Structures are given as structure tokens and as C-alpha cells.
Amino acid sequence: MEIFPEHVRHLWNEWELRGLVLLSLTWQVVLIICGSWRKRARGGFIRFVVWVTYLSADWLATVSLGTLANNQGDASTQDRNHALQTIWAPFLLLHLGGPDTITAYALEDNTLWLRHLLGLLVQVSVAFYIYLRSWSTTALTFIAIAVFVSGIIKYAERTWVLRSASAEQLEESLLSAPAIQPPNLKLSYANAELEYVHRGYYLFPVLKRLYANLSLRFAEVSALASYVVFLNVHEHEYSRVDVPITYCLFIGAFLLELYAFVSLVLSDWTLNWLVVNKHSSLQNFICWVLSRCRKRWSGQLAQHNLLNFCMKKRVTRCIRNDFLFRSYFVMELYRQRTWEDADADLKQFIFKHLTQKQELYKEQGFDYNFLKKLLSYKGDNASISIKNIGWSVEVEFGHSLLIWHIATDICYHSRTEESEKDYREVSKRISNYMLYLLLLRPLMLPKWINRITHVRNTFREAIRILQREQLPVKDAASASTLLIQMYTQCHQPLEQLRVEKTGKSLLHEGCRLASQIEDQRVSWEVICNVWIEMLTYAASQCEWEAHAQQLRRGGEFLTHVCLLMAELGLSEQFDIGRKGLSVETQNDGWGCVRSKLLSSYL
Incomplete structure (x- = not known):
């Protein structure tokens, strides 16, 4: 038939x-x-x-x-x-x-x-x-x-x-x-785009050596x-x-x-060739075309926020069944992902933080052991002025990241000082970005034992608290108020909702840190520096293979930070036994140009 x-x-x-x-x-x-x-x-x-x-x-x-x-x-x-x-x-x-x-x-x-x-x-x-x-x-x-x-x-x-x-x-x-030879600093440029492309061309060999995990000469x-x-x-x-x-x-x-x-x-390679050979008319035409029709990357950071996630009514459907909740949890992570611009304030704060580290490194005579110490800071150095919060940064990095995310979110809604608005917004943006990395790009962060269990149980506990019928929560501000009140007035509700059999929730620790920050009136500048320190620590610890893997997804902001750190000499991949990069940059002025270039494209 x-x-x-x-x-x-x-x-x-x-x-x-x-x-x-x-x-x-x-x-x-x-x-x-x-x-x-x-x-x-x-x-x-x-x-x-x-x-x-x-x-x-x-x-x-x-x-x-x-x-x-x-x-x-x-x-x-x-x-x-x-x-x-x-x-x-x-x-x-x-x-x-x-x-x-x-x-x-x-x-x-x-x-x-x-x-x-x-x-x-x-x-x-x-x-x-x-x-x-x-x-x-x-x-x-x-x-x-x-x-x-x-x-x-x-x-x-x-x-x-x-x-x-x-x-x-x-x-x-x-x-x-x-x-690697530095570019010709005596060339005149018709506009900033030409200068960035020409100098960026000479940074490409440095980038290749980084991705190959070779030392930098x-x-x-x-x-x-x-x-x-x-x-x-x-x-x-x-x-x-x-x-x-x-x-x-x-x-x-x-x-x-x-x-x-x-x-x-219309590629950057052709534009660089035109700069070297001084074809100014073609340079201007190509720059005009590129400025109107091409972007090098999205210029945005992915964001995830624990409180916003846990207030969604649809996430409660499968909370009682562990298998269903795990499956639904992953789908919701992609569904609730948002985006924020990597604006000038964010870039400037990161660049300022890294140049300060570079100055400290320089003052120590480019001592390699001191460099390793600088790169090991994961919020502990920036938070040293806050009393009795060492416990929050001395734990595993992912553990610390989640605790600080909860605390930052609570403080964001309870403290709205206008004088520190920029630091407050940057702290929030980096906090949400780091949580996104923890949830959806964990291979770019240092390894953390029981990461999945801790994260999932923290989200599950927050869902149970924020979506109880007797305690209606309308927005993130009221959710933050509810959590801090439950911690300061009565610890028991949070303790009772722990999932002891499958792992520990970190919601209680996040509320504890938020309470300590509130009591000491810690400035948003300090909180912002803690987050930038965490960001740069993650960038320095991420394997270059993990950075490269993200290029097929458009690349990550963390990779930009890592490249900037490498260009400032803040990388363990520099071959200190040879002619030092930092010494070279003092002699030819190329280091300052590279810093300016990388901060512009960060």
C-alpha cells in the first residue's frame, strides 16, 4: 500500500x-x-x-x-x-x-x-x-x-x-x-574613531596571546x-x-x-591600513559609514534581580515539586532576564577603580606578589571600613555574591540619598549583572561547591515569604521592607522556612548584612567599590576559554573588564622576567594611550 x-x-x-x-x-x-x-x-x-x-x-x-x-x-x-x-x-x-x-x-x-x-x-x-x-x-x-x-x-x-x-x-x-610593536604615535587622525581603530589594531596581538593563555611580552x-x-x-x-x-x-x-x-x-583592518598609508579622504568616508550602520557590541549588561523574580505569581505553580521547580526555574531565568546600558558612569567608576590599583602596583615597584594580592581582593579590601561584616566576604565567592546581592537590593529601596545617586545606581546594575552571571553564566565565575542547591533554595525561600497570602507584596520596595522587618523584629519566620534536607538558603544572611549596613549607615560609594572589586575579581579569575566561549553569544561585559585589566598590567599573565610592560609604557607613553583606548571601548 x-x-x-x-x-x-x-x-x-x-x-x-x-x-x-x-x-x-x-x-x-x-x-x-x-x-x-x-x-x-x-x-x-x-x-x-x-x-x-x-x-x-x-x-x-x-x-x-x-x-x-x-x-x-x-x-x-x-x-x-x-x-x-x-x-x-x-x-x-x-x-x-x-x-x-x-x-x-x-x-x-x-x-x-x-x-x-x-x-x-x-x-x-x-x-x-x-x-x-x-x-x-x-x-x-x-x-x-x-x-x-x-x-x-x-x-x-x-x-x-x-x-x-x-x-x-x-x-x-x-x-x-x-x-609586539606600539603604533605610530606621531600620526594625525581625522577623528577619534580612526585613532581608536589604529591603536586597537596593535592591541590585537596582545588579545591573541591572552586567549592562548601565553605570557605577555x-x-x-x-x-x-x-x-x-x-x-x-x-x-x-x-x-x-x-x-x-x-x-x-x-x-x-x-x-x-x-x-x-x-x-x-568597511572593516577595521582596512581602516587601519588607510591610517597607516595616510589616505585621509577614504578614512573619513568609511568612518562616516561605520558610525551610522555598525555597532561593535550591544553596549548592554544582562540583569537578574532576586526580588523581582520571586514576586512573579507564575513561579509558585511548581514550587512544591522539586523536579518541576528545577525545570521551571531555568525557563524563568531566561524569560525574566532584562538589559541595562553600560553607561558612562559605570565605565568611569570601573576605570577609576582599576587605575587606582595600577598606581598601588606601581608604588610597590611592580612587585609580582603584590599584584597577586591586589587581584585576590573580592570585596574584602573595599569593605574593610565596615565593622563586623568580614563574614560576608570570607566565604566562597558565589556565596558572598548572593548575600551581597540581597543586601544591596534591600538597601537600594530603603535608602535613596540623592547625593549618592550615581553610586547607588551603579551598585544596583553591577549587583544584578553579577547575579545574572551566577545564574546563567556560572563557568565565568570561580567554582562554588553546592552553587545550584544554595541558589535554588534561596530563591525558593524568598518565593514562599513574598507570596504568602497573609502578607501581600506589591513591588520590590515593599518586598525589601518586609524582609528586613522579618529579620530585625523576629528571626524565626526566616529560620523556619529553611530547606534543611537539600541545602541552606542564603536569604537570612542577606537580610543580616543589609541590617548591618543600615545600622552603620555605610555609604553607597563603599558598597559600589565592593561590587566593582567583586567584578574585577571575577574577571581576573575567569579562564580565557570561558571568555572566548561567550563570543558566540555576543560577548560579555566581564570580558571587556578583563581586557582592560590586562592592558593596565593587572594580569598574572605578564612575563615579569622579561622587559616589563609597565616600564615600557613609562618610556614611550603608549600605556596611557592604551588605557584611554580601552576605557573608551569598555
Whole structure:
């Protein structure tokens, strides 16, 4: 018994290859447009689209080649239309080469370059088989040669790039690279954008050494030609369907390469070359274009807030069932994530804090042991003026982070001094950002035993308190008031709601810290410095592989902080045994320029 009617199967056989080829071309268009958007897209939709298309693009091209090869193997179907379809094979090789805006989706793709090399050999062999089976003396055979060569070059280029970016090859190339030279400080710049790009170009080798965990030392013209020749082929001899598809492939390949060429012309690399070679008119034009149509990153920080999360009525649905609550908890974390701008106040406070640390390091004669001590501060140095709160920063870092988040949120709503508004807002923003890292990017933070259990139980306890019917809570301010009153007036309600069997809640400790801060009238400047110290501690402790993994999601603000610290010499990766970076910067003035540059892009 046939499941599908005869006409449906006939339609499928007729359009299977055509549909796959057109879908493969569509996927290339999506990738080349959206591939570079990841670094400035704050939400997950663009990343999801890129992820799906990237993973399925190679599969589509491979299946299309297999289908095309299968059709060529059927002698009964050898006609002029199949000869026309043969020219699609080299275009599929172009698709396997991928667009220039995204070569690899994740770091793992670079380590699998041998797999891509094997794919190159297999797919080129299949395409060559298809080409030989349809060999004839017609113009189509010779048109395909140019596209075939172009496809092989592009696919091989992608494999070579993946190999070059693998950990072993990157480290080897950096070890043999010459010493990093500072830029020409005597150049005149038409605007600040040119200066930042030119000097940033010379910071790129430093960035590569950081990501490799090394110490710091102080062609497609042929495709277009084929298209021109194809225009002279007699179209009436071929299928009215296959000819337009072939035109789409030619035009699509041309437009994709044109887009890649324009992207290259408008790239920072080209802009730096123009600066070095003093082409001022082109500099100004490209800067004008870039200033209106491109952002380097989203410029925003993801935010999570415990009180706002726990006041949502929908989170109580599954609280009694541990398995359901764990599953629902993760979904709600993504659903309730918000975003805030990384504004000038936030950047300035962080930069000021780091330059103060740099001055202390300099005063100690660039002593490496003192540097390690500076980088080990995780809020304890900034909070030294607050009495009897050492317990809150002497515990595990994630434990301390959650306690300070609760305390900061409570104080944020109970103390609204206008004179310290900037410090108050920055404290809130960093607090919410650090909680976001703890909840959704834990690999970027120092390891914490029982992190999941402590966090989940803290949220569960807060939900039970804030959503009890006899104590209605309307907003975060009233929630903060309720929690601090319950702690100061009667400790028992919080203690009774502990989940003793599965782990400890930190809500009680957060209220305790908030009470101590209130009693001592601790300034928001001190609280802000505690959070900045926690932020810089997390940045210094995060492995560079974890930083790199976040680039596919648009990057994290924590990575910007880490790079700024490295440029200021606040990194344990500096090779102190050689000519010191800080000494170099005093001699050539380049250190001050780098500090200015990094603070501008932070």
C-alpha cells in the first residue's frame, strides 16, 4: 500500500534537488547577514537563527550533493536538464566554504578542523564525480570549471582558517611571532574613531596571546566570469525551472561575494591600513559609514534581580515539586532576564577603580606578589571600613555574591540619598549583572561547591515569604521592607522556612548584612567599590576559554573588564622576567594611550 499518491511522489522527485539547492542558497544569505550580528545582538533570537542555520547549512549542501550524484547515476534520466543541474555541484562547494562573516560558531569547531578536511576531500570527490559523469563538449562543462575552482579554494580556505585558529596552531604561531610593536604615535587622525581603530589594531596581538593563555611580552573573480559566459548559453534548450534556479545560484554567489568584499572594505583592518598609508579622504568616508550602520557590541549588561523574580505569581505553580521547580526555574531565568546600558558612569567608576590599583602596583615597584594580592581582593579590601561584616566576604565567592546581592537590593529601596545617586545606581546594575552571571553564566565565575542547591533554595525561600497570602507584596520596595522587618523584629519566620534536607538558603544572611549596613549607615560609594572589586575579581579569575566561549553569544561585559585589566598590567599573565610592560609604557607613553583606548571601548 502506497502512503503517498503517485503524483505527490512524482512532484517530490522532481523538486527535491531544486528545493535543497535553493534552501542551501537561502541559508548562505541568512548566515552572511546575521553572522556578524551576534556580537551586538542582546537577545537570543539572532543567536538561535545563526545556530540553526550554521549547523544545518553544511548538512543541506552535503545532502544536495548526494542527491545530485544519485540523479547522475541514473542513466535513464541523463538529458540536457541534468547537464544543467550538474553546474550546481560547484556552487554547493561554495556553500560548504561558508560566508566570510562566520567561519566557526564555537571554539570546538576549530579543534575539529581535521573533520572539515576530511569533508573537503569527500565533497570535492563527489562534486568531481558528478562533473565527470556529465562531461561533454557543451559550454556548460567549461562554465563549471571556473566555479569548481572557486568552490575548492573557498572550502579549502575555510578548513585552513579553522586549523589556524585551533589552540595548538594558534599557540605555535604566537610563540614564533615577533615582539609586539606600539603604533605610530606621531600620526594625525581625522577623528577619534580612526585613532581608536589604529591603536586597537596593535592591541590585537596582545588579545591573541591572552586567549592562548601565553605570557605577555612587552576568489572569486572566476565565478563572475562563469556567469558572464552562462548568459550566452541558449536558455530555450533547458528546463524553464532549472534555468532560473541556475541564475539564482550565479546571482546569489555574486551578491554573497560582493557583500563579503564590501564588509572587508568597511572593516577595521582596512581602516587601519588607510591610517597607516595616510589616505585621509577614504578614512573619513568609511568612518562616516561605520558610525551610522555598525555597532561593535550591544553596549548592554544582562540583569537578574532576586526580588523581582520571586514576586512573579507564575513561579509558585511548581514550587512544591522539586523536579518541576528545577525545570521551571531555568525557563524563568531566561524569560525574566532584562538589559541595562553600560553607561558612562559605570565605565568611569570601573576605570577609576582599576587605575587606582595600577598606581598601588606601581608604588610597590611592580612587585609580582603584590599584584597577586591586589587581584585576590573580592570585596574584602573595599569593605574593610565596615565593622563586623568580614563574614560576608570570607566565604566562597558565589556565596558572598548572593548575600551581597540581597543586601544591596534591600538597601537600594530603603535608602535613596540623592547625593549618592550615581553610586547607588551603579551598585544596583553591577549587583544584578553579577547575579545574572551566577545564574546563567556560572563557568565565568570561580567554582562554588553546592552553587545550584544554595541558589535554588534561596530563591525558593524568598518565593514562599513574598507570596504568602497573609502578607501581600506589591513591588520590590515593599518586598525589601518586609524582609528586613522579618529579620530585625523576629528571626524565626526566616529560620523556619529553611530547606534543611537539600541545602541552606542564603536569604537570612542577606537580610543580616543589609541590617548591618543600615545600622552603620555605610555609604553607597563603599558598597559600589565592593561590587566593582567583586567584578574585577571575577574577571581576573575567569579562564580565557570561558571568555572566548561567550563570543558566540555576543560577548560579555566581564570580558571587556578583563581586557582592560590586562592592558593596565593587572594580569598574572605578564612575563615579569622579561622587559616589563609597565616600564615600557613609562618610556614611550603608549600605556596611557592604551588605557584611554580601552576605557573608551569598555
